[in-house]
Amino acid sequence: MTAPRALTIAGSDSGGGAGIQADIKTFQELGAFGMSAITAVTVQNTLGVGGVYPMTPAAVVEQIDAVGSDIGVDALKTGMLFDAAIIEAASARIAAFGWTNVVVDPVMIAKGGAELLRAEAVEAMKRYLLPLALVVTPNIPEAEALAGMPIRTMEDRREAARRIAALGAKTVVIKGGHAEEGAEGGIDSGAIGGVSGAEAAAAEGGAEADHGRTRPVESDAAEAEAGRIRSAESDTAEEGIAMPSGERPLEGGAEAGHAAVSALRADRAMPDAARAQVVVDLVYDGHSFEELTGVRIPTRHTHGTGCTFSAAIAARLAAGADVREAVRTARDFIQAAIEGAPELNLGGGHGPTAHWAYRRLKREGR
Numbered sequence: 001m002t003a004p005r006a007l008t009i010a011g012s013d014s015g016g017g018a019g020i021q022a023d024i025k026t027f028q029e030l031g032a033f034g035m036s037a038i039t040a041v042t043v044q045n046t047l048g049v050g051g052v053y054p055m056t057p058a059a060v061v062e063q064i065d066a067v068g069s070d071i072g073v074d075a076l077k078t079g080m081l082f083d084a085a086i087i088e089a090a091s092a093r094i095a096a097f098g099w100t101n102v103v104v105d106p107v108m109i110a111k112g113g114a115e116l117l118r119a120e121a122v123e124a125m126k127r128y129l130l131p132l133a134l135v136v137t138p139n140i141p142e143a144e145a146l147a148g149m150p151i152r153t154m155e156d157r158r159e160a161a162r163r164i165a166a167l168g169a170k171t172v173v174i175k176g177g178h179a180e181e182g183a184e185g186g187i188d189s190g191a192i193g194g195v196s197g198a199e200a201a202a203a204e205g206g207a208e209a210d211h212g213r214t215r216p217v218e219s220d221a222a223e224a225e226a227g228r229i230r231s232a233e234s235d236t237a238e239e240g241i242a243m244p245s246g247e248r249p250l251e252g253g254a255e256a257g258h259a260a261v262s263a264l265r266a267d268r269a270m271p272d273a274a275r276a277q278v279v280v281d282l283v284y285d286g287h288s289f290e291e292l293t294g295v296r297i298p299t300r301h302t303h304g305t306g307c308t309f310s311a312a313i314a315a316r317l318a319a320g321a322d323v324r325e326a327v328r329t330a331r332d333f334i335q336a337a338i339e340g341a342p343e344l345n346l347g348g349g350h351g352p353t354a355h356w357a358y359r360r361l362k363r364e365g366r
Ligand SMILES: Nc1ncnc2c1ncn2[C@@H]1O[C@H](COP(=O)(O)OP(=O)(O)O)[C@@H](O)[C@H]1O
Pocket: 138, 139, 140, 175, 176, 177, 178, 279, 280, 281, 294, 295, 296, 297, 298, 299, 302, 304, 305, 306, 307, 309, 331, 334, 335, 338
């Protein structure tokens, strides 16, 4: 019996908040032994990306082969892959090793605007990598690029998830960090608007941490029978908001955010301003949708959130969790990490998240 083994194929972030560094920290926090195949070295801090030095595809392959042939891999994630040649080479090795616990974070553009994937490489990602993905975790701009459509509403998000699943990914998680949930007309049909760093910074300090964390919004017929608010059992059925079994209002802290998340589950009629206080990740397994809702933390310290989220999924898969459990744990992990970010207080720009926060909450029994 070996320890859970997790590999990241991604870029290095000298600032330590994203990329390989975030992945290895996350693996460690969740009890997986972390390994890396570095695709590019970025010159990066909280203020942005100052340079990108890609590896050759052969060097990436050698790293993958070195760990795959000796140590072994229970789950892997991909992050910044930079160009089509690296995507094609890495995909070929993943397929050759027969690895199936594959989490693809289709990193394209850093929050500061730097290009981490060449635009022409999107086609290679769709062709070579997505068919190998057990889970793919695009943010909204990435989902737009992969699905080839704009995303303004939750129904758009569902359609984009269907299109991305059709490319071969078994589970699609369209993350909501870039969305202002239900800014118009509700979470199910409302427009999705970008949240700028400046807006987030302006709002910072407006709410303290929520320790209630992720509340799944199920879409399944059994839940409906149990008297949930609304449900959908499949892609074709009505999809909507339902209250998970045993659900109680969130407790303690971030009162406005709590109220928004609770209202979202209990009553679809709520002010737009309140809806903007939730963050929703949409999960699609090819059959049904699930919405994971959490309190939106008003902070600019979200550097590396996508890397951390996907690494947490991979770590849990490496330990034997199923996809559903892995994604939920990852959502809780990133929520805790963002809540803990202000205590780090690092850098003058978009600061990193606190990778140890989830473990600390667990240790405290929360
Ligand atoms: N302000 C926030 N408050 C709570 N969770 C957030 C916030 N911003 C992002 N997240 C969560 O972090 C994860 C990464 O989301 P996102 O920021 O959309 O990805 P990326 O870093 O790839 O752009 C998702 O689970 C999302 O729900």
